[in-house]
Amino acid sequence: MSARPNAAVTTTSDVTAADSADACCTAPLAVLGRDVTVPLVTGGEVTYAALDYAASAPALQRVWDDVAAYAPYYGSVHRGAGYLSQLSTDLFEQSRVTVAEFLDCREDDQVVFTRSTTDSLNLLAQVVPADCQVFVFETEHHASLLPWRDAQVTYLNAPRTPAQAVETLERALADRDPYGPALVCVTGASNVTGELWPVRELAAAAHAHGARIVLDAAQLAPHHPVSVRELDVDWVAFSGHKLYAPFGSGVLAGRADWLRAAEPYLAGGGASRTVARRADGGVDVEWHTTAARHEAGSPNVIGVYSIASACKALTEAGFDSLVARERHLIDTVRSGLAEVPEVRVLSLFGDDAPRVGVISFVVDGWNSSHFAAALSAEYGIGVRDGLFCAHPLVRTLLGSDAQDPGECGAPEPAAPGERSLNAIRVSFGAGTPDEHVERFVGAVKELVRDGAQWKYRTEDGRCVPDRG
Numbered sequence: 300m301s302a303r304p305n306a307a308v309t310t311t312s313d314v315t316a317a318d319s320a321d322a323c324c325t326a327p328l329a330v331l332g333r334d335v336t337v338p339l340v341t342g343g344e345v346t347y348a349a350l351d352y353a354a355s356a357p358a359l360q361r362v363w364d365d366v367a368a369y370a371p372y373y374g375s376v377h378r379g380a381g382y383l384s385q386l387s388t389d390l391f392e393q394s395r396v397t398v399a400e401f402l403d404c405r406e407d408d409q410v411v412f413t414r415s416t417t418d419s420l421n422l423l424a425q426v427v428p429a430d431c432q433v434f435v436f437e438t439e440h441h442a443s444l445l446p447w448r449d450a451q452v453t454y455l456n457a458p459r460t461p462a463q464a465v466e467t468l469e470r471a472l473a474d475r476d477p478y479g480p481a482l483v484c485v486t487g488a489s490n491v492t493g494e495l496w497p498v499r500e501l502a503a504a505a506h507a508h509g510a511r512i513v514l515d516a517a518q519l520a521p522h523h524p525v526s527v528r529e530l531d532v533d534w535v536a537f538s539g540h541k542l543y544a545p546f547g548s549g550v551l552a553g554r555a556d557w558l559r560a561a562e563p564y565l566a567g568g569g570a571s572r573t574v575a576r577r578a579d580g581g582v583d584v585e586w587h588t589t590a591a592r593h594e595a596g597s598p599n600v601i602g603v604y605s606i607a608s609a610c611k612a613l614t615e616a617g618f619d620s621l622v623a624r625e626r627h628l629i630d631t632v633r634s635g636l637a638e639v640p641e642v643r644v645l646s647l648f649g650d651d652a653p654r655v656g657v658i659s660f661v662v663d664g665w666n667s668s669h670f671a672a673a674l675s676a677e678y679g680i681g682v683r684d685g686l687f688c689a690h691p692l693v694r695t696l697l698g699s700d701a702q703d704p705g706e707c708g709a710p711e712p713a714a715p716g717e718r719s720l721n722a723i724r725v726s727f728g729a730g731t732p733d734e735h736v737e738r739f740v741g742a743v744k745e746l747v748r749d750g751a752q753w754k755y756r757t758e759d760g761r762c763v764p765d766r767g
Contacts, residue, residue: 325624328616329360330543330730337679340753340764345679348735352541353490353657353726354683356521358605359543365608366546366601376600377569377591391600394607395590401610402535402552403526409555411590412548412603416517417442419536419551420484422593423513424450426561431480434471434510436464437691438491438647443484443515444691450482457695460648461497465504472508481510487519491689491696491724493629493657494648495519502531513553517541521728522625522655524618527553539602543729544609548602559588567595613729621729625656628727628736632658635740641665641747645696645722656731659687659724661697662747667721668762673751676764678742680735683724693722 336344349357369390374383376391395410404410413419424446427433433447436455444454453471458464468483475481483505488495498514505512513534516525520537527535534553539546563570563586570592572585586592613621633650636642641663646652662670671684686693699720725739754765 325620327624327732328543328612328621328729330357331360331363332357333730333732339679340676340766348678348680348738350725350727350731350735350739351681351683352521352728352731353518353687353724355540356543356728357730358545359609359612359730361612362544362605362608366605369604370601373600376598387600390604391598394603397607397610398550399552401525401614402550403528404552405528407555408527408553409558409590410550410552411558411593412598412606413536413551414547414599415442415540415549416515416536416538417446417549419549420513420515421446422551422564423482423534423536423557424448425564426557426593427482428480428557428560431482432475433482433484434468435484436467436486437695438489439484439486439689439692440490440515440517441688441690442517443486444689447484457647457692461500461652465497465500468501469504469508472504472510475508477509481505481508483510483512484515485512486515486517487525488522488655488657489647489689489692490518490657491659491687491692491722492646492648492652493518493654493659493726494646494652495523495654498530498532506531511554518655518657521613523622539606539609542606542609543612544602544605546599546602546605548599548606550606555588558590558593562586563595564593565595569598570595616729625728628731628733629654629656629658631733631736632725632727632740636660636743639744639747642743645693647692647696656727657724658726659693659696659722661722662743665746666762667723668757669751669755670746671723672755672762672764673746673753674739674742676755677746677752678738680739680742682739683726685721687722687724694720697722 332349335347337347338344372383372386374381374387376384376388399410413422420442427450431450433450433452434455435444435452436457438457455467455471458467483501485498485501486496487498502512511533513536514530514532516535516537519525521542525535534551536551537549539548570586572587575583577583636644643661645659661667667684671682674680674682697720727736755762756765
């Protein structure tokens with residue numbers, strides 16, 4: 300596989316003023332739901348502003364059209380002799396090639412299809428050697444933080460600069476037993492702050508100390524090109540539903556040796572090459588050594604194809620223009636929020652840190668759940684509030700104690716106006732129109748200045764309009 304042009308990312312390249320100006324004239328990519336209208340509690344309807352891309356991005360229209368064109372030809376894969384089965388098998392395996400090219404994988408890397416980033420990292424956690432030491436920053440999403448239950452895990456404190464992240468990792472690796480296997484797990488872009496991490500430098504530090512590294516690219520791959528070769532990571536994991544592809548599929552791509560040496564993630568059809576009864580009544584199994592080893596059962600063919608379609612669409616759109624346009628949207632949001640003294644944007648690395656379109660903040664005098672509910676009910680704007688499945692990071696950014704209440708996506712029952720341990724997250728990407736982020740900035744300013752127009756109450760841990 301040949302390297303893709305402009306495929307490497309450590310942080311991001313600067314976008315010039317001319318690039319930003321050009322981005323203003325670049326149309327967003329067509330996504331499903333762009334014309335959906337929603338009712339406002341104050342009366343009337345408005346076009347919905349989907350600003351929760353970090354949770355699930357809307358599907359690209361191109362992806363949906365590709366899936367619809369294939370759907371009549373759907374068939375079982377790897378097992379059928381019929382024409383549709385053969386066609387579906389070819390499509391499934393070609394999708395694997397497309398993803399490998401999108402990630403600029405090495406010749407001997409494997410691309411394993413999973414259900415999600417979480418599933419990918421749990422798969423990797425199952426195949427690490429028994430005596431492996433795992434190093435993970437407390438700033439990670441729970442998908443990266445929690446799967447390593449059978450390994451010796453070292454949790455690293457949140458760094459405050461990219462350089463400090465590298466230094467922290469180097470010190471931790473230098474103190475480990477140098478003879479055993481080790482794995483570093485790191486995000487490419489934070490799902491809380493949007494800040495880009497120094498992936499190439501962390502990979503170099505890991506390899507210098509005999510460790511391997513897996514990149515959680517769930518928030519990076521939809522926004523920036525990712526090159527396995529140039530970043531020199533051993534594995535990369537991401538989800539289709541954040542890459543403008545629906546249908547619950549994910550990817551784990553990277554080095555094959557640990558994957559081949561381990562027992563299959565799931566045991567069953569597809570993972571086995573041969574199965575035979577023994578004379579003593581038992582069963583002998585020969586497992587596949589290819590990616591099929593960890594893809595037991597009937598695969599999500601449509602989900603896999605949708606990922607491949609999204610990879611093609613983003614590549615053809617050109618990441619240079621996508622990054623430039625997103626930089627313009629980020630600047631619009633950040634400059635607008637900076638005009639509101641009551642708003643505090645959460646950050647590890649500071650205002651100048653490169654980032655993707657993910658911004659979290661709190662508003663003085665507001666319960667974050669109340670604020671998010673008002674944005675939805677009164678302005679038709681969908682954002683997220685909570686701890687974003689990154690509890691240790693958000694607690695650190697908010698300066699809270701570990702015992703303070705708060706849950707991922709569902710804060711403790713707190714009346715509107717009462718403080719709770721949660722934040723508000725706005726996120727956007729290739730399908731976001733300028734009008735959506737402009738409406739968001741205007742809504743934030745109005746809510747802070749004038750307050751909510753409606754009364755709200757807490758129901759099942761969520762703040763909702765009081766319609767009684």
